[in-house]
Amino acid sequence: MKFKSAELDTFAKIITIGIFVLFVGIIIFGHQNFYLNSVLFLVIFVSGMFSPISYSIDKEFISVYFLFFKKKIPRKDIVEIKTLESKEVKFSIRTFGIGGFFGYIGFFYNSKFGNMRWFATNRNYFILISTNNRKKIVISPKLKDKFVSFFNET
Secondary structure (H helix, E strand, O other): OEEOOOOOOHHHHHHHHHHHHHHHHHHHHOOOOHHHHHHHHHHHHHHHHOOOOEEEEOOOEEEEEOOOOEEEEEHHHEEEEEEOOHHHHOOOEEEEEEEEOOEEEEEEEEOOOEEEEEEEOOOOOOEEEEEOOOOEEEEOOOOHHHHHHHHHHO
């Protein structure tokens, strides 16, 4: 089953629009520096490329879809899947990644859950996937309760 909605939360929308407008403004009205413009364009493109578009569950995998590729999490490796409240990960620290520009993507640390890999777009719909090799992955499909119950039923 495919869960198409991976919508940005309000904070991520504001950050994304603000940075996008700033970068495009610099590119258009800046000093016309080729290298700076290339770097700014590359930041926009790569950040957008790694933003989750949708999620799916099938018999073998949970998949996270991006613009040009997908990340597969084998079901056989999943030990636990559960919904999280945003307050449970409120004080997570981004160790390497993006914290609002096109979503929340990368590596984060939290005192309760330890190191985590986030493929999320909305802080209101967190799901934590724990694997047998002690990895923790956070995703954010809009219908988080339906996602977890569908995973448990299949």
